Amino acid sequence: MTNPITKLFTREADKIKRDGLAARMRRWFKEISRPFSIALAIPPVLIMRVMRPWKLIRFCAFYTPAIGHFAANTELYLCERDAGINLPGKPHRDIFYLRAGKTPCNWQLLTMWKRVLRVWPTWIADPMVRVNRLIPGGEIHQVPVEPWISISPANTQFDSDVHNLLDRFAPHLGFTEEEEARGKAGLRAMGIPEGAAFICMIVRDGAYWSKLNAIASHRDSNIQDYVLAAEELANRGYYLTFRSFREAVSQFYIG
Structure with missing residues (x-):
């Protein structure tokens, strides 16, 4: 029977050959630091919950695998926000972030969204989202997603402009x-x-x-x-x- 430690080292050696040492070291650092980041996220999440009667903080992950959704879903979120559609009905602040381990399909588009949206680093937002999900009653702190497909941000109909808002509002993006x-x-x-x-x-x-x-x-x-x-x-x-x-x-x- 193969020694478990030998199997572990063999598996890691294969991954180093495949991904490179630098990539594996980044992965090791993430795995080691994850429990600490979760622990550090607990106090701000509790503060966020206490603040809820006065200011609702909501998190929303960008949908980044496809440029069409990355562009259109996000633009329609902003149009619906400007039109007062799908808002929580109380003072709130929406925070966007990239899901951990996800690479955006277009870095330029991400750069431009950061100019008009409040975007937090993944290493801050992702642990807070994870902790918030562990504590009952955290759904209100997430920008709601359509129940049968997890595409964020949630609009009336994803990337379809069913309210003809693109005709009513100027584009939210622009080049410098x-x-x-x-x-x-x-x-x-x-x-x-x-x-x-x-x-x-x-x-x-x-x-x-x-x-x-x-x-x-x-x-x-x-x-x-x-x-x-x-x-x-x-x-x-x-x-x-x-x-x-x-x-x-x-x-x-x-x-």
Whole structure:
């Protein structure tokens, strides 16, 4: 029978080969520090509970695996907030955070959401959420999620604008002057003159979210099917940029 300690070291050695020593050390640190972070989260959670009659603190995890939900769900949360929809009916403050171990699908979008939302570091918010769930009565401190799918923030209908709020409210996101300058420089690098009309064409294929492709392949397309449309737009004076998840841009053929 293999010694359990030997098995442990063998397993960790395999993980180091797979992930690298630095990644494993970060994982070890998280596992070791987790009990301490949970313990440190207990006092602020108790204070949060005591404050509830005067100020309700709610936590909401970003839904970050897919950029569509990361953008649309969050934008509609803000629109519904501005319209007074799905609010708790008392003074409150919503705090957003990234779930522990989750990597956002788009760092630029996260940077921009941080400008308009109150976003706490994961190492602070996640332990507080865990402790809050352990103490009965903590549901009110979470931005409610639809009962059959855990996508946050919860809106009337996820990323569907059923109240036509996008027509009523200005976008909550905007680029800084520095970001605008970077974007213009990128366009010039692609040969697109400043002020010229351009279209970004993104075509989904089987390489996008490949783990779920078995149930979502009906949404895939082929970038070559857009040749006629691209030619017509080019003839009308538009510049086009292309993005296909499987095929390189150079494979898109016109003419």
